[in-house]
Amino acid sequence: MEIYSTLTRSKEDFVTINDNRVNLFVCGPTVYDDAHIGHGRTYISFDTIKRYLEYKGYAVFYIQNVTDIDDKIINRSKESGIPSDELARKFEKRYREDMAKLNVNGVNLFARATDHMPEIIDQIQRLIDKGFAYETEDGVYFEIDTFDEFGKLSNRNVEELESHREIAETTKKNHQDFALWKKREGVDEPTWPSPWGDGRPGWHIEDTAITEYYFGEQYDVHGGGLDLIFPHHEAEITQMEAVSGKSPMVRYWLHTGFLNVNGEKMSKSLHNFITIRELLESYEPDTFRFFVLSTHYRSPIDFSKDSLHQSERSLERIRKFYEQLDVEVGDETYECDALAPHMKEFFDSMDDDFNTPKAIAAIFGLINDTKNELDDLSGEEKMAIKAFLDDASHILGVSFESEEVNAGSDDLLNLISEVRSELRANKQYDLSDKIRDNLQSLGYEIND
RNA sequence: GGCAAGUUUACCGAGUGGCUAGGUGUGUGGCUGCAGACCAUAAUACGGGGGUUCAAGUCCCUCACUUGCCUCCA
Known part of the structure; x- marks a missing residue:
């Protein structure tokens, strides 16, 4: 199996650190508002990747962090009058409801930033002790000049970045130094005690504190949206590799492409922001899931009603075919010559960096090849086909059972x-x- | 300006140098009272220009364009 890693910009053989164990971490949401269909795209992709790894026999432990303390949450809390912890819980709950509807259920552990304060503080302290971080009057910062490899994930170098330096912020040594800990600014914000006074963690530190705690200094796969490469994931590498002295922190960096709406980036100012809840008022979750998987996870995907309709029709075709397989599948393995090449193509495609569009094409290849000869097939052959489609359905997380209107x-x-x-x-x-x-x-x- | 990903037939979307991707839509024929569904069948491609090769959508160069990131963002 080959997986494309952003770090090397190439496909690499998938080799785990510990036998058949895969430690998978994906950046979760900041819970200050309802999740949108772009979140849906990303988490459907990683859910499918996890399903496939498990199908291949790996024991996958999938952690997603939940950023439940952050500027946006604090601001929203001030606007709405709802305490920030209450607000964060509310949207975390709604997020998980949305994911459940999309059949995204592979996350083994949701790790909240606020539940990991001791780990966060401990990691910051070690960074200071080792000379990578320094304290100022308003926070603790990572000093990027102490870490030569800053920029290796996003292909940037410090000199280039400095050309974009804006008005210098007084307390930082370097504009690019990023916050590990932010000291209290006002009385009406949530804080935690620390060796540097009351305050709250910076955005990047929660992820490495969490992964170090559960996975250790190095692990297998880290995922997230394309937009997190810089600065977020860059900062993660910097923190973790600095504190551990070990490289690489992560073997495979997977990034999902953006979801655009009618060719434009989804944003609140363009009024084309679609939440998962809104979407599911008009469409079946499976339709959206099938739509997402019809494009490779790294490619940009353009959302439109027309495209969604195409997915609806495509999925219908698979379901109609599946309905014709009037057999019950047991636990045995079955053989079918007509199935074999298509099944191979399906799994070869999935092995090739989770190429779901090609895998789906293999399903249609099977349908076109066999739909007219179903009556000539033996029961066992039909069972083989059905068993395969059941597997494919489970891997993709899309039901092939027709909605019964009897x-x-x-x-x-x-x-x-x-x-x-x-x-x-x-x-x-x-x-x-x-x-x-x-x-x-x-x-x-x-x-x- | 830097970095990155793209430009495939009406639309979506795979393509790892030579063999039909696939879907949706459309046309034609079949089945139908008609329509849908279903079955059969057809058509339309590789941004421009160079190069390498017996052979290029696929490799190299170049130009153009699109999008994203460089500030919070899945």
Whole structure:
């Protein structure tokens, strides 16, 4: 299996640190508002990656941090009058509800920043002790001049960055030095005691404190959105490798591409901000999930109603095919010659940096190859196909079961259907068509 | 200005030098009273210009354009 890592900008063989164990960390949300469909894209991608690793036999431990203390939360708290901890809990809860609806359920541990203050403070103290960080009157900062490799993930160097220096902030030695600890500024903000006085942690330190605590100094995979490469992930590498003296902190850096809306970046000022909740008012979660997986996780993806509709139709085709496999699958393994090449393509594609669009194409290849010969296949062959589709469905996290609208189960619908049949027999098509149209607008489909 | 990712047929979207990606949409035919669904079938490609090669969407150079990051951001 090969995985593309941002650090080396190339695909590399996937080799874990400890046998079949994979320690996976993904940057979670800052919980100050509802999650949007861009978050959805990212977390669906990593959920699918985790599902696939588990399918391959790895024991994956997936941690996501929850940033529940941050400027944005404090500001929102002041605006709304809701205490910041209450606000953070509320949106964390809503975030997890949204994820559950999208069938994103692979996270083993949600680690809140505020639950890891001792680890955060301890890591900062060690950075100071080792001479990588210094205290000023308003906080504790990492001194990037002490760490030569700052910039290796994002391909930047300090000199270039300095050309963008704005008005110097007085307490920092260097403009690029980033905060590890921010000292209290006012009375109405949440603080924690520390050796440097009351205050709160900087944004980057929570992640390395959490991963060091649960995974140790080095681990396998770190993921997040493309926009986190700089400065966030760069700072993480800097902190962790400085404190541990070991490199690399992470073997594989995975970054998801952005989700744009109608070709534009999603932003509040453009009024094209779509939350997961809003989306799910109009679309099935599986449709969105299938839409996301129809593009490679690293590529940008353009969200539009038209694209979502295409995904809806594509998924329908798979479901119709699946419905025709009128067999029950047991625990045995089954053989089917017609399936083999498509199954191979599916798994080869997934092995190639989780190429879900290609894997999905393999499913369609299977459908096109076998849809007309299903009656000629043996029960065992059909079971093989069904077992494969069940696996694929589970890996992708998208159900291939049709939404059951069973006319036969409902007496009233049966009656209407019978009346319509009589009308058709009598060639009263205007009336029968009216019934059909009305039933369709109610969400019922008629197959004559 | 620096860094990064892109530019594939109507649209979405894979493509690891030579063999049909796939989907959606559209056309045509079949089935239908009609429509849908379904079945069959067809068409439309690799941003421009150079180069390497027996052979390039795929490698190299160059130009153009798009997007993102460089400040919080999934």
